[in-house]
Amino acid sequence: MNSCTPTRSPPMPEQILVVDDERDMRLLLRYQLEQEGYAVTEASDGKAALKLLRECSPGLVITDVRMPFMGGLELLREVKQLLPATEVIVATGYAEIETAIECMRAGAFDLIRKPFDIHEMYSCVARALDRYRLNASADLVRVSQSFFATNEFDRLPQAIVEGSQGIMAADAVALLMPDVQGRLAVAHASGLSSAAEGLLLCELGERLVQALPSDRTPALVVPGLEDQRLGSIRALGQETSLILQPLLVGERLLGVMGLLRRDLPRLFSKKELDRMAVLVSHVVLALENGRLAFQLAASERLATLGQVAAGIGHEINNPSAYVLSNLGFIREQVLALRQGAQVDLAELEQAVLDAREGALRISDIVRDMRSLARTDDESGGWFDLNEAIRSALRIARIETTRRAIVQADLLDGLEVRGSPGPVSQVFVNLLVNAAQALEGWTGSRKEIRVTSRREEGRAVIEVSDTGPGIPPELLPRLFQPFFTTKGATGTGLGLSISRNIVRRFGGDIEVSSIPGDGTVFTVSLPTRSQAEG
Numbered sequence: 001m002n003s004c005t006p007t008r009s010p011p012m013p014e015q016i017l018v019v020d021d022e023r024d025m026r027l028l029l030r031y032q033l034e035q036e037g038y039a040v041t042e043a044s045d046g047k048a049a050l051k052l053l054r055e056c057s058p059g060l061v062i063t064d065v066r067m068p069f070m071g072g073l074e075l076l077r078e079v080k081q082l083l084p085a086t087e088v089i090v091a092t093g094y095a096e097i098e099t100a101i102e103c104m105r106a107g108a109f110d111l112i113r114k115p116f117d118i119h120e121m122y123s124c125v126a127r128a129l130d131r132y133r134l135n136a137s138a139d140l141v142r143v144s145q146s147f148f149a150t151n152e153f154d155r156l157p158q159a160i161v162e163g164s165q166g167i168m169a170a171d172a173v174a175l176l177m178p179d180v181q182g183r184l185a186v187a188h189a190s191g192l193s194s195a196a197e198g199l200l201l202c203e204l205g206e207r208l209v210q211a212l213p214s215d216r217t218p219a220l221v222v223p224g225l226e227d228q229r230l231g232s233i234r235a236l237g238q239e240t241s242l243i244l245q246p247l248l249v250g251e252r253l254l255g256v257m258g259l260l261r262r263d264l265p266r267l268f269s270k271k272e273l274d275r276m277a278v279l280v281s282h283v284v285l286a287l288e289n290g291r292l293a294f295q296l297a298a299s300e301r302l303a304t305l306g307q308v309a310a311g312i313g314h315e316i317n318n319p320s321a322y323v324l325s326n327l328g329f330i331r332e333q334v335l336a337l338r339q340g341a342q343v344d345l346a347e348l349e350q351a352v353l354d355a356r357e358g359a360l361r362i363s364d365i366v367r368d369m370r371s372l373a374r375t376d377d378e379s380g381g382w383f384d385l386n387e388a389i390r391s392a393l394r395i396a397r398i399e400t401t402r403r404a405i406v407q408a409d410l411l412d413g414l415e416v417r418g419s420p421g422p423v424s425q426v427f428v429n430l431l432v433n434a435a436q437a438l439e440g441w442t443g444s445r446k447e448i449r450v451t452s453r454r455e456e457g458r459a460v461i462e463v464s465d466t467g468p469g470i471p472p473e474l475l476p477r478l479f480q481p482f483f484t485t486k487g488a489t490g491t492g493l494g495l496s497i498s499r500n501i502v503r504r505f506g507g508d509i510e511v512s513s514i515p516g517d518g519t520v521f522t523v524s525l526p527t528r529s530q531a532e533g
């Protein structure tokens with residue numbers, strides 16, 4: 001039996017593992033396959049094959065059925081468990097046809113009969129390897145799809161770590177990203193044995209980063225083979241192999257990924273760095289994409305704040321003028337009291353109460369604004385939906401009331417899960433959109449209505465307006481990012497971000513509209529049942 005041949009890329013010969021207890025059979029098959037340019041490894045039984053399997057990660061295993069220690073069927077099951085993308089061809093004589101059928105059921109690619117017809121064998125091997133390549137890239141596509149389906153930047157590190165752990169068959173994966181001081185810290189990890197292991201990876205990552213930008217290659221560390229950039233690493237287990245991969249966009253460092261395997265038979269090999277390179281290109285894209293989406297959401301929030309800022313100024317000015325005039329009156333009355341004049345104490349007390357009322361109103365508005373601007377409040381607990389809707393109604397008040405009559409008919413006791421800031425942002429967007437739709441509209445009724453109800457475990461909230469409505473051909477484009485009919489004054493992000501927010505909390509948002517008659521946006525969110533509350 002020989003060990004895996006170290007191979008260099010590109011191009012790389014396909015690895016095939018031949019398993020047969022008959023030496024002549026193995027040698028013949030090896031010779032024939034090598035003639036075709038494949039790299040072949042041999043094992044004389046299932047157990048030995050298993051060990052090699054972990055070392056070489058072959059694309060194809062050709063196995064005999066009857067062998068000592070571990071038969072072909074058992075080996076096939078192990079292969080499918082360990083390396084699901086790897087294909088298995090079962091070589092069999094006529095006598096073992098029942099076992100062979102069982103092998104097909106267990107996921108064998110095909111059967112070839114002994115003695116082999118050489119052309120049939122070549123064609124079967126070529127087809128199996130085609131399917132292996134397809135399987136391998138399909139796995140990568142599936143994993144990268146899971147990265148891109150993660151529409152929250154905060155959850156992306158977890159998706160990346162879990163996806164990479166599966167695709168690279170790693171025992172532990174850590175995604176290290178620069179913290180506020182620019183030092184690498186663990187953004188998410190899975191399978192690390194201790195916090196100290198995370199710190200060690202961060203330290204090694206820092207050493208790797210020192211060598212940038214001249215050396216951008218990943219570091220591969222296996223027992224007996226070190227990477228100069230990392231220096232000697234004693235703290236790593238004796239049987240552990242490690243890949244440290246810088247994640248770069250041009251010269252910009254997004255982070256470093258560390259992958260560990262902890263047992264000798266499954267050392268990371270150079271060959272696997274190719275697969276890693278493809279994975280990393282997806283990881284880098286997903287991180288960049290996530291960062292941009294996060295920035296877009298932040299700028300949309302600022303744009304929303306910008307749209308309502310003028311109104312907010314007015315909202316604060318009114319009560320503050322009111323507070324000041326009451327305080328002026330109180331001061332006069334106190335001076336009069338000091339000079340021994342008669343003062344109506346009930347009137348004085350009312351002025352104090354009015355001033356307090358005005359100050360509370362200002363603090364409510366400031367709280368609404370802070371809640372809308374916060375990005376860090378993702379507590380995810382239950383909260384009163386009406387608080388978020390009322391906060392939105394207050395924030396958008398000037399925008400809405402100067403263009404329409406606003407009516408709110410809200411059911412009490414609807415609790416939803418998430419955080420009030422983003423949910424209130426959704427309603428600010430819908431209210432401001434409704435108000436803008438009514439701007440300049442010549443219809444006789446100008447109304448905006450907000451209603452809520454409970455329906456099959458969900459809170460259903462409708463924001464409707466009696467504006468011009470939306471042409472049916474535009475409806476499918478409404479939630480697409482950057483779709484706007486407002487020219488330079490619109491960002492086209494309000495609805496797409498609102499939908500992301502609502503979906504993040506397990507809900508959805510829909511629109512229906514009749515041109516000339518108005519528009520209804522319906523938001524639904526899972527609500528706590530009355531019994532639970």
Ligand code: ADP
Binds near residue numbers: 470489495
């Ligand atoms: P923006 O408001 O910046 O254009 P949005 O994503 O919030 O971005 O809205 C996208 C488009 O949807 C708007 O440009 C407008 O054409 C349409 N729209 C949204 N709400 C309404 C509404 N209540 N009535 C009519 N059109 C609407």
